[in-house]
Structure formats: structure tokens, C-alpha cells
Amino acid sequence: MKLIHLSDLHLGKRVNEFSMIEDQKYILNEILRIIDEEAPDGVLLAGDLYDRPVPSAEAVQLFDRFLTQLAERKIPMYAISGNHDSVERIAFGSQIMSSSGICMSPVYDGKTEKYCLTDSYGEVWIHLLPFVRPATVRHGLEGEEEVDEIRTYQEAVQAAVAHMEIDKRHRNVLIAHQFVVGAMRCDSEEISVGGIDQVEADVFRDFDYVALGHIHSPQNVGSEHIRYCGTPLKYSFSEAGQQKSATVVELLEKGNLKIREIPLRPLRDMRKLKGTYMEITSLSGYQDTNTEDYVQITLTDEEDIVDGMQKLRTIYPNLMKLEYDNRRTRENQEIAGTETVKRKSELEYFEEFFELQNNQPMNEEQRKYSEDLIRKIQEVK
Amino acid sequence: MKLIHLSDLHLGKRVNEFSMIEDQKYILNEILRIIDEEAPDGVLLAGDLYDRPVPSAEAVQLFDRFLTQLAERKIPMYAISGNHDSVERIAFGSQIMSSSGICMSPVYDGKTEKYCLTDSYGEVWIHLLPFVRPATVRHGLEGEEEVDEIRTYQEAVQAAVAHMEIDKRHRNVLIAHQFVVGAMRCDSEEISVGGIDQVEADVFRDFDYVALGHIHSPQNVGSEHIRYCGTPLKYSFSEAGQQKSATVVELLEKGNLKIREIPLRPLRDMRKLKGTYMEITSLSGYQDTNTEDYVQITLTDEEDIVDGMQKLRTIYPNLMKLEYDNRRTRENQEIAGTETVKRKSELEYFEEFFELQNNQPMNEEQRKYSEDLIRKIQEVK
Numbered sequence: 001m002k003l004i005h006l007s008d009l010h011l012g013k014r015v016n017e018f019s020m021i022e023d024q025k026y027i028l029n030e031i032l033r034i035i036d037e038e039a040p041d042g043v044l045l046a047g048d049l050y051d052r053p054v055p056s057a058e059a060v061q062l063f064d065r066f067l068t069q070l071a072e073r074k075i076p077m078y079a080i081s082g083n084h085d086s087v088e089r090i091a092f093g094s095q096i097m098s099s100s101g102i103c104m105s106p107v108y109d110g111k112t113e114k115y116c117l118t119d120s121y122g123e124v125w126i127h128l129l130p131f132v133r134p135a136t137v138r139h140g141l142e143g144e145e146e147v148d149e150i151r152t153y154q155e156a157v158q159a160a161v162a163h164m165e166i167d168k169r170h171r172n173v174l175i176a177h178q179f180v181v182g183a184m185r186c187d188s189e190e191i192s193v194g195g196i197d198q199v200e201a202d203v204f205r206d207f208d209y210v211a212l213g214h215i216h217s218p219q220n221v222g223s224e225h226i227r228y229c230g231t232p233l234k235y236s237f238s239e240a241g242q243q244k245s246a247t248v249v250e251l252l253e254k255g256n257l258k259i260r261e262i263p264l265r266p267l268r269d270m271r272k273l274k275g276t277y278m279e280i281t282s283l284s285g286y287q288d289t290n291t292e293d294y295v296q297i298t299l300t301d302e303e304d305i306v307d308g309m310q311k312l313r314t315i316y317p318n319l320m321k322l323e324y325d326n327r328r329t330r331e332n333q334e335i336a337g338t339e340t341v342k343r344k345s346e347l348e349y350f351e352e353f354f355e356l357q358n359n360q361p362m363n364e365e366q367r368k369y370s371e372d373l374i375r376k377i378q379e380v381k
Numbered sequence: 382m383k384l385i386h387l388s389d390l391h392l393g394k395r396v397n398e399f400s401m402i403e404d405q406k407y408i409l410n411e412i413l414r415i416i417d418e419e420a421p422d423g424v425l426l427a428g429d430l431y432d433r434p435v436p437s438a439e440a441v442q443l444f445d446r447f448l449t450q451l452a453e454r455k456i457p458m459y460a461i462s463g464n465h466d467s468v469e470r471i472a473f474g475s476q477i478m479s480s481s482g483i484c485m486s487p488v489y490d491g492k493t494e495k496y497c498l499t500d501s502y503g504e505v506w507i508h509l510l511p512f513v514r515p516a517t518v519r520h521g522l523e524g525e526e527e528v529d530e531i532r533t534y535q536e537a538v539q540a541a542v543a544h545m546e547i548d549k550r551h552r553n554v555l556i557a558h559q560f561v562v563g564a565m566r567c568d569s570e571e572i573s574v575g576g577i578d579q580v581e582a583d584v585f586r587d588f589d590y591v592a593l594g595h596i597h598s599p600q601n602v603g604s605e606h607i608r609y610c611g612t613p614l615k616y617s618f619s620e621a622g623q624q625k626s627a628t629v630v631e632l633l634e635k636g637n638l639k640i641r642e643i644p645l646r647p648l649r650d651m652r653k654l655k656g657t658y659m660e661i662t663s664l665s666g667y668q669d670t671n672t673e674d675y676v677q678i679t680l681t682d683e684e685d686i687v688d689g690m691q692k693l694r695t696i697y698p699n700l701m702k703l704e705y706d707n708r709r710t711r712e713n714q715e716i717a718g719t720e721t722v723k724r725k726s727e728l729e730y731f732e733e734f735f736e737l738q739n740n741q742p743m744n745e746e747q748r749k750y751s752e753d754l755i756r757k758i759q760e761v762k
Binding site: 099 | 435438439441442444445448449452467468469470472473474475476477478480481483488
């Protein structure tokens with residue numbers, strides 16, 4: 001059983017005010033080319049299909065085209081909604097389209113959809129868990145005994161998984177969109193300060209493969225069979241050094257798994273350049289590169305270049321960011337640096353504020369109350 | 382061949398700040414009940430499925446539920462986008478869903494979709510023309526000779542119809558969403574000042590039945606076989622006296638048509654009440670009525686009732702509008718009345734403004750220029 005695992009398309013995304021739609025169109029075509037070469041038995045799409053709950057009309061058209069081309073190829077696709085997607089909008093037409101092999105997660109109501117594929121080793125069950133928050137699961141499981149105790153993401157995912165029907169004699173694949181403890185983040189993800197959205201990898205022990213979305217760098221978490229495939233495109237300069245890829249999962253007999261990464265080559269790369277203005281603008285410095293790439297340039301000249309952005313764009317039309325690394329900025333950085341070394345939790349920020357206002361630290365009761373409140377706010381947003 | 386013709390659902394609409402979603406859910410269930418009784422060969426949905434290009438999540442869910450229930454019944458549905466809909470959003474999944482008999486108009490690209498149904502008399506072709514503006518058709522037909530001459534709605538629809546493949550030996554049904562000359566409007570429609578969006582009924586001469594949407598009152602236009610079925614619910618008090626309905630069209634042998642209206646009974650009616658405060662609030666006046674209806678009350682008392690809205694809502698919780706008809710308001714009305722007798726076109730308003738600014742009327746060249754400009758603005762909005 002060969003499956004292609006993708007996630008975090010973020011269709012319609014803008015990066016530093018540049019629309020990515022053309023790059024996304026290109027990479028979806030590349031993915032289709034890979035699908036034609038690999039001839040998988042199914043495609044898994046682990047959430048954040050769009051960048052916003054209400055995507056632009058052109059993003060909707062682009063995704064429609066991709067789904068239609070998969071349906072024409074008769075390759076089943078299994079997709080879930082991520083934290084960037086509107087569950088109700090993603091669910092539109094899901095029941096009708098599932099008969100054509102396009103299976104999208106419905107709104108979570110305590111049950112999850114599962115689909116069966118078979119090969120010579122037997123059945124493979126694909127379980128679809130859309131992105132859930134504690135409140136989503138509490139609402140979905142309303143009326144059951146333990147519901148009120150679901151307060152953390154860990155408890156939410158645990159409860160959702162506990163309510164799935166998993167026949168452990170067969171192979172089981174889960175598609176999910178959550179933050180698993182230990183995963184390495186980068187700048188383009190939506191970060192939950194304080195890490196309250198973390199889920200232990202152990203929650204997924206009953207699955208033979210977990211196709212994850214949410215984190216933008218391709219990586220295994222904890223074990224080989226729990227994996228983020230990453231975005232198909234670089235969405236921030238913190239990803240400049242990454243090789244984006246599609247993950248190919250081959251499920252052999254139960255317990256035996258093969259994983260491969262197929263590199264994805266973008267229309268335009270995202271790169272960081274550093275040097276003096278003279279170096280950056282010298283023909284020998286750029287003549288064998290794709291100057292259409294999205295670039296961040298760090299100039300090391302001591303004096304700022306007048307109209308630098310404009311001048312550099314004559315060579316690099318898609319210059320996204322211009323920075324300086326010289327005595328002036330290094331001094332600024334050092335001051336800012338000490339402040340941001342540690343990422344504070346919302347509670348810590350609030351504690352500081354409280355102390356500033358009241359000239360005394362919070363007591364235990366106040367801390368507990370604030371912590372609960374912050375958690376509640378986090379859940380409903 | 383029995384078809385049920387519906388239009389202008391406007392799912393997600395708010396009327397005087399009241400959400401209609403519960404009423405819409407109820408009426409869609411009523412429509413499904415009628416469909417079960419009538420067992421039609423198909424359902425025609427002539428545009429304005431939603432009230433806004435970006436409908437609310439609950440409106441999307443409601444429409445999804447309706448489509449899913451039709452698909453389960455294996456009754457094909459043919460829908461087009463109206464001026465309130467986003468063509469790209471409506472088109473999402475259209476190709477995939479069409480294999481399940483849910484056929485939605487794609488973005489207009491110079492071609493229109495058609496579907497074939499058959500009965501003992503032979504073939505019936507259902508043609509889907511989404512709402513088009515002159516600019517839509519020009520864009521769709523780009524590269525063809527006469528394109529630049531498409532400036533009016535009449536020319537746009539004419540060109541779009543001319544590009545359809547209509548085999549006149551068979552029966553042909555068109556679903557369209559345009560304003561046909563002679564149709565009677567009401568307050569809840571989006572009005573194009575000056576009537577530049579008008580289309581002559583003669584454009585549709587090659588069709589055996591034209592299922593129209595756009596106008597909210599059920600009515601034939603010009604001939605029996607060109608018809609607006611109207612909204613399933615009342616969306617303004619100007620429609621209070623109307624009986625809303627679904628239209629049943631039976632196509633017998635070519636040239637022979639039977640049309641019936643099936644009354645739609647809403648969860649809550651929309652009614653106008655008029656009388657003194659004493660009359661309106663006397664038990665005998667309302668005891669046999671549904672006080673949950675959406676009402677507009679016109680009080681005839683000479684003195685305004687203190688906190689009238691609040692007091693009347695204890696009896697009529699869904700009171701939408703409170704007006705007075707007494708000496709005070711009649712005098713105001715008379716003054717306002719003379720001003721609004723005639724609906725002016727945008728050009729006329731602009732001419733008045735021009736004269737005010739320049740102390741002289743427009744000359745012919747200026748009028749021509751303004752007219753062109755207004756038309757262009759109308760098209761792109």
C-alpha cells in the first residue's frame with residue numbers, strides 16, 4: 001500500500017506581502033507529476049489546506065482544480081481541516097464527493113470518518129481526525145461522562161482517539177493536525193505561546209502510521225511511524241535551508257513500513273544572501289542563480305545604501321527583505337537580544353504586568369485563576 | 382419530465398437584523414417533503430443560493446445538508462450562481478459532484494454546461510447559464526470578433542445564448558439569473574438604478590422552458606414558458622401579501638408544457654398589522670394567529686406609545702418594524718412623497734449634480750461620456 005503524505009498547503013498565503021498563488025499552482029502541478037510517477041493508492045492531506053478560514057476565490061479555484069485532477073485519476077484523497085481552515089467550509093460537499101474518492105473530514109461530532117483500502121496484505125484503515133481543540137472535543141462528546149475533564153490538548157486528542165474504532169488486527173493510518181511534543185518549529189507556523197497545545201506521541205500508539213500536519217519542517221517525531229511531511233513550499237526565511245518534500249509511505253505487512261522523501265522543486269526558491277552591496281550586485285555573484293527567487297539580503301556595509309531596496313530589485317525583483325549587519329544593527333540587536341532570549345508564556349507576561357500594576361507578585365490563587373482564564377481564551381480563539 | 386424550479390434561497394440572509402437561518406432550514410425541509418411527494422426527475426436552482434459571496438459557515442452547512450439529501454435521493458440537481466454568489470466558491474467541487482448528480486455552474490468561460498435527461502418523449506437538455514454581466518461575457522469570449530460590442534446586459538445574454546449548443550429538435554430548458562423586461566420587482570431584490578440590467582424575453586426564444594431567478598415574486602414574464610419561481614420565503618414586508626411557492630414544470634412532447642405552483646408554508650409568516658395600540662394588543666385581535674410571525678405594526682394612535690417596541694414584543698416577539706400612521710407621519714410622508722415618485726437613473730442624478738456645480742446643463746458629448754462611465758462602473762461592481 002503506497003500513500004503520499006502532504007500537508008500545510010496554505011493555499012492563498014501571502015509571504016511578506018508577496019502572493020504565493022503562482023508558486024502554489026506550480027507546486028501542485030509538480031505534486032501531480034510525482035503522483036503520476038509513483039502511482040500511489042491514496043493521497044493523505046493533513047490539514048491547513050488554505051491559509052485562512054475564508055480563503056480567496058483564486059485559492060478555492062486552485063484547490064478545486066487539484067481535487068478534480070485527483071478524481072480524474074481515480075486516486076482517492078483523504079483530507080482533514082487544520083487550524084487555519086474553517087471546518088464547515090472544508091466539509092462542504094464532503095459526503096457527495098466521497099463517492100468519487102475525495103474524502104474530506106466533516107465537522108467533529110464525536111465520531112471520526114474512516115475509509116478502507118486493501119492490498120495483498122489485507123486491509124488498511126485511514127482514520128480522519130480534523131484539528132481539534134479541547135472545546136471541540138467536549139462539544140462533540142457532549143453527554144458523556146468524562147467530558148468535563150477534557151481541559152488540555154493532550155486530553156482532547158486522547159479522548160478523540162479513544163472514541164475511534166480501531167481494529168488492531170489490521171493496519172491503521174491516522175491523519176491528524178496537532179502539535180506533537182518534541183517537534184521542531186519554524187517561524188511560519190502559528191505559535192501557541194506557552195505550548196499548551198502539545199500532545200504526547202504516545203497518544204498515537206495504536207496506529208501504524210500517523211500522517212501529521214501543523215509543523216512546517218519535514219521530520220519524524222518520537223518514532224519513525226509518526227511524521228510531519230512539512231509544507232510543499234518555504235513560507236518563511238527560517239526555512240531557507242530546508243529541502244521541502246512529499247513523503248511516500250509504503251505499508252507492507254503489519255509492523256513493516258518504508259518511508260521515502262521525494263524532493264519538491266519550487267518555481268522560485270527562498271534564499272538568504274549576505275555580503276557587501278558590491279558583492280551582492282556583482283555579476284559573478286548572481287549570474288548562475290535564479291534571480292527570480294524570493295530573497296532576503298543582509299548587507300554588511302557600514303553605511304546604508306540609499307534606495308537600497310529599489311536598486312537591488314533591479315537584479316532581484318522578488319527581494320522580500322533587506323537587512324543590514326553592521327556596527328549599528330549589531331548594537332541594536334544586542335540590546336534587543338537579551339530581552340527575547342527566552343520565550344515567555346502568556347501567564348508569565350501577565351504576572352509581570354500584574355506586579356507592575358499592584359506592586360506585589362500574584363498569590364497562588366490569583367495565579368491559578370489567571371492560568372484557567374488564559375486556557376479558556378486559548379481554546380475558543 | 383417533471384422538474385421542480387426553485388431560486389433565490391439567499392441562505393444566511395438577515396432581514397431587519399433577524400437571522401433567517403432557522404426559517405430557511407425549515408423551508409428546505411418542506412421542499413424536501415414536496416420533492417418526496419412529487420418525485421421529480423430533477424431540481425432546478427436558479428441562483429442566489431447564498432445571500433453573500435462569502436456566506437456564513439452555518440449557511441454553507443445548511444446548503445451542504447440540502448445537497449447531500451438530494452444526492453441520497455438520487456434526484457439530480459442543476460444550480461447556477463446568482464449575482465449574490467461568488468462564482469468560484471459555488472463552482473468548488475462541481476466537476477467531482479456532478480458524477481453524483483449535483484451539477485453546479487462553473488465559472489463562465491464562454492461555454493455553458495448542459496445535461497441530458499430522457500423520458501418517453503425523448504431528450505430534455507438542461508442548460509446552465511450563471512448570472513452574467515457584460516464584462517463576464519466579454520472576458521469569457523475573449524479573442525472572438527464581436528466581443529468589444531458587448532456593452533449591455535441584453536447583448537451579453539444574447540451572446541452567451543448564441544454560444545450555446547441548442548438542438549431545437551429536442552426539448553431545451555435554460556436556467557438563468559437575469560432581469561427580464563416586464564418583471565415586477567419588490568423591495569428585497571438588489572436594484573440596478575436605471576434598469577441597465579434588463580434583458581428582452583425574446584433572447585430566450587429557443588428554449589422550451591426558462592427557469593429564472595433574480596426576481597423575488599413568482600411570475601411568468603412575457604410567456605408561460607419563461608418564469609420566475611420567486612423566493613421560498615418572504616424577505617421583505619413588500620412581499621407580505623404574496624403566496625410563496627415552488628414551481629412544478631411538466632414537459633410533455635415538445636411544445637407542450639404544464640406548470641403548477643405548490644404553496645410553501647413557512648415556519649413563521651411575514652405580516653403587516655395596522656390599528657390602534659388597543660386593537661393590536663387586545664386578546665381577541667391575536668389569539669388565533671401565530672404571534673411568532675415576523676410582523677410590521679403600524680399604529681394609528683395620534684400619540685406615540687412610550688416604549689411601544691418593547692411592549693408589543695411581549696405579544697409579538699419577532700416584531701421587526703414599528704411605524705405610526707397619524708397626522709404627524711402623514712405630513713412627513715407627503716413631503717417625502719413628491720420627491721421619490723419617480724426612480725431616477727444614475728445618469729439623471731449626475732446630470733442634476735453637474736448642473737448644480739456648473740450652472741449649465743450637460744452637452745451631448747458630456748452626457749455620452751458620463752453614460753459610458755456609469756455603465757463601466759456598473760459592470761465591474
